[in-house]
Structures are given as structure tokens and as C-alpha cells.
Amino acid sequence: MEKQKLQRLESLDVLRGFDLFCLVGLEVFIHRMKAPINQSWYDKFLWNFxxxxWTGFSPWDLVMPLFLFMAGVSIPFALSRYRSEPNKLPIYRRIVKRFLLLWIFGMMCQGNLLGLDPSRIYFYSNTLQSIAVGYLVSSMLFLHTKAKTQIGVAAGLLVIYWAVMQFVTVGNxxxxxxxxxxxxxxxxxxxVLGRFRDGAKVVDGEVVFSPWYRYTWILSSLNFAVTVLTGLFAGHILKNKEADPKKKWQLLLGIGIAMVVAGWLWYFQMPVIKKIWTSSMVLVSSGYCFLLMAIFYYWIDYKGHRKYLTWLKVYGMNSIVAYMLAMCINFSSVGQSLFQGTEQYIGAWYPVLIAASNAVIIYLILWMMYKRNIFLKV
Incomplete structure (x- = not known):
């Protein structure tokens, strides 16, 4: 933990906070309201969350790509001063340390380490681990290559993923x-993962894979890196002090539209599938991320509208803490202890109340850290 000193891109903090608020504070609350509302229109509305x-893309599918994208946006702001230093060993240590911590945190969030159950240890299965991979590749490219090379690598990885999926055949x-x-x-x-794949278990000496688990990670890592790299490209634009601020948000907007169109056109040959992180999905999701970044930058940093947004910065400036609290700690017992007598009166709304209490407790923890200028730096 350390006190925050550096000037930050406020729109990035708010956008990150918006992403974490949706994940930590809103999702469970929205879904718990399904039972008490019990209306067909609400069932259709839940598609957004x-x-x-399998194929296609919903607004909720953007939460994870946006997390990766924003990790890339922050790279030019955090690492620019190290590019010209001849001795990069200290920054290499910092990058590797962040990679390892995110990987371990990812295993904790899946319940693997904290469960203390060897049969539940799954090696690669969490958003934080995909960020770790993408951050490692993107930060090393940023330190040692020019922007044109980084764009070339990103395009190459998209094509490599597509070519492998399209032309390599193994059995069925x-x-x-x-x-x-x-x-x-x-x-x-x-x-590659075998028994250590999420949901896998050993039955009579053979590895049995769960039919419900369809997320992939090894080959998808190529495109995890691309998603973070697209954020890095946005970071290049936003970090450029010589560029006109108006042209920054316009460029972000234009790139976002182009990527979304390109991704959906590619859909006709390679489906947009988030669970296996297809190349077309990367273009679609990163395009939407560019659009959101443009909107938030325009409103906050360009137009200067910062009122009433501090509550989102509370989430955004301690995003890893927010994620870990939501994934690793269940605060339901606190809400149940405080409101146990209300269930008989509010019936189906009781789970909604407990979900809201969970969100409030997490927010209060983050708010106290924010007020004391305490931020977790991984």
C-alpha cells in the first residue's frame, strides 16, 4: 500500500470505476431482482447483464475486455520514463512482480488457494491472469519497440490466432x-492444463472435463495480449502532450467505430465468441472500449465535468482491491445479521436487500481507503 502522488488521467479512473461498479456493485443486485419483479420484460432486460x-456479444461481455483494455491504457503513463533508461532491470523486476501477484490473486479469486483443497487447484482460469499475460507482453513491447512495431505485433497475433484455429486440425x-x-x-x-483446467476432476484415474466450462486460456493468451495492446494504443494517444485534446477524443472515437465495424464484418468468417476470445471478438470489444474511452475522456478531461463522479473514482483507484473483495470475501453474513428480521415482511425482496448490503460494505471499505489516500499498487 502507498499514498497516491502522481497526476492521473481522471477519465481512466472513472471508466475503471464504472467497470468495477458494474461488476462488484450492480450485477448481483440486478439479477436478484428477477424473482420479486417476475415480469417478462425484466427477463429480456437481464440480457444486458x-x-x-456462445456466439454474439452482450453489454455484459464487455466487462472483462474493458478491464484488460484499461490495463493497457495505463502503461504509457506508468512506464514512459523507463524507456530511455539503459538499465531496465528495476522495471523488469516490477513487471515480473506484478505478473506473479496478479496470477496468484487470480487463483485466489477462483477459490483455488483459499479453498485449501488440492483437488480444486486450477492453474489458469481468471481475468486477473489474462491481464497479467497481456500486461507482460504489452509492457515489454512498450519499453523496447516503437508504436508501429506494436501495432504490427497486435495485427500479427490476431492473424496467428485465426490461422491456427482455421487451418490446424487435431482429430475432431x-x-x-x-x-x-x-x-x-x-x-x-x-x-496443456489437463487436471488443472477449471472444472476438471479425476475420476477412476482419468481426467473428466466439465461440460459446462467452455472458457479457453492457452491459445486465447495471444488475443489477451492484443486486447491489452489496443489499450496501449489508446494510452499513446492520450499521453501525447503535443496532440490537440479535441483531436484525441475524435481519434479515439474514429478508431473505435472502425474496429467495431471490422470486427462484425470478420464475424461472417470467424464468429464473435468471448469464451474462446476470437480475433473478431477482440476487434469488436476493443472498438467498444475505444468508444467508451472517447466518451469518458471527452466529458471529464476535455469538457472538465468532474462533479458527482468521485464515487466512481473510489472504485477505479482501488480496482484490484474491489475485485478481490467481491471475489474472495462473502459479506452476506453481515447483511443477514443486520436484517434477519425483515425477511418475513419483504419476502422475495430479502435477497435483493442482502445483495445491496454486500455492495455497500465493499464500497465503504473502498471509500475509507480513498479518503485516507491509500491505494493498492500491484
Missing amino acids: SHVE YGGGNYMPDGNLAEWIDRI
Whole structure:
């Protein structure tokens, strides 16, 4: 922990806070309201807060890509001063340290380490670990290459992922098959991770994979890196002190629109599938991230509208803490202790009240840290 000293891009803090508020404070609350409302229109509304089953993209599918994207945006602001230093060993240590901490935190969030159950240890299965991979690749490229090279690497990784998925065939997997049981990314995860894949268990000496778990990580790491790199490109634009602020948000907006269009056009050949992080999905999601970054930068840093946004900065400036609190600690017992007598009166609304109390407790912890200028620096 340390006190915050550096000037920050406020729109980035607020956008990160918005992302974490949706994940930590809003999702469970919205879903818990389904039972007491019990209306068909609300069931349709919940699509906005639910992941698509396989192909396509919902607003809720943007939460994880936005997290990765913003990790990339922060790189030019955090690492620019190290690019010209001949001795980069100190910053290498810092990057590796962040990689390892995010990886361990990711395992904790999945319940693997804190469960103290060896059979539940899954090696690679969390958003924080995808950020770790993307951050490692992007930060090293930022320190040692020019922006044109970074763009070339990003484009190359998108094409490599597509080519492997499209042309490599192993048994019944691959060869342009993008179905849950036939895509090559699924086969690679099963072979590489085996028993340590999330949901896998050993039955009679054989590894059995859960039919409900379809997320892939090994081959998808190529595109995790690209998602963070797209954030890095936005960071290049925002960090440029010589650029006209008006042109910054216009450029972000234009790039976002172009990427969204390109991604949905690619959909006709390679489906947009978040669970396996297809290249078309990267373009679509990163395009939406560019659009959000443009809107937030325009309103906050360009127009100077900062009133009533501090509550989002409370989430955004301690985003890892917020995520860890939500994923690792269940505060339901506190709400149940305080409001146990109300269930008989409010019925189906009681779970909504408990979900709201969880969100409030997490926010109060983050708010106290914010007021004391305490921020977790990974």
C-alpha cells in the first residue's frame, strides 16, 4: 500500500470505476431482482447483464475486455520514463512482480488457494491472469519497440490466432470449427492444463472435463495480449502532450467505430465468441472500449465535468482491491445479521436487500481507503 502522488488521467479512473461498479456493485443486485419483479420484460432486460451462451456479444461481455483494455491504457503513463533508461532491470523486476501477484490473486479469486483443497487447484482460469499475460507482453513491447512495431505485433497475433484455429486440425478439433466441442483452443487447454483446467476432476484415474466450462486460456493468451495492446494504443494517444485534446477524443472515437465495424464484418468468417476470445471478438470489444474511452475522456478531461463522479473514482483507484473483495470475501453474513428480521415482511425482496448490503460494505471499505489516500499498487 502507498499514498497516491502522481497526476492521473481522471477519465481512466472513472471508466475503471464504472467497470468495477458494474461488476462488484450492480450485477448481483440486478439479477436478484428477477424473482420479486417476475415480469417478462425484466427477463429480456437481464440480457444486458448476462454473458451470451456462445456466439454474439452482450453489454455484459464487455466487462472483462474493458478491464484488460484499461490495463493497457495505463502503461504509457506508468512506464514512459523507463524507456530511455539503459538499465531496465528495476522495471523488469516490477513487471515480473506484478505478473506473479496478479496470477496468484487470480487463483485466489477462483477459490483455488483459499479453498485449501488440492483437488480444486486450477492453474489458469481468471481475468486477473489474462491481464497479467497481456500486461507482460504489452509492457515489454512498450519499453523496447516503437508504436508501429506494436501495432504490427497486435495485427500479427490476431492473424496467428485465426490461422491456427482455421487451418490446424487435431482429430475432431480445429480446421475452422468454432463450436464448443470442436474448436482447437478447447483441445489445447485440455491437453496443456489437463487436471488443472477449471472444472476438471479425476475420476477412476482419468481426467473428466466439465461440460459446462467452455472458457479457453492457452491459445486465447495471444488475443489477451492484443486486447491489452489496443489499450496501449489508446494510452499513446492520450499521453501525447503535443496532440490537440479535441483531436484525441475524435481519434479515439474514429478508431473505435472502425474496429467495431471490422470486427462484425470478420464475424461472417470467424464468429464473435468471448469464451474462446476470437480475433473478431477482440476487434469488436476493443472498438467498444475505444468508444467508451472517447466518451469518458471527452466529458471529464476535455469538457472538465468532474462533479458527482468521485464515487466512481473510489472504485477505479482501488480496482484490484474491489475485485478481490467481491471475489474472495462473502459479506452476506453481515447483511443477514443486520436484517434477519425483515425477511418475513419483504419476502422475495430479502435477497435483493442482502445483495445491496454486500455492495455497500465493499464500497465503504473502498471509500475509507480513498479518503485516507491509500491505494493498492500491484
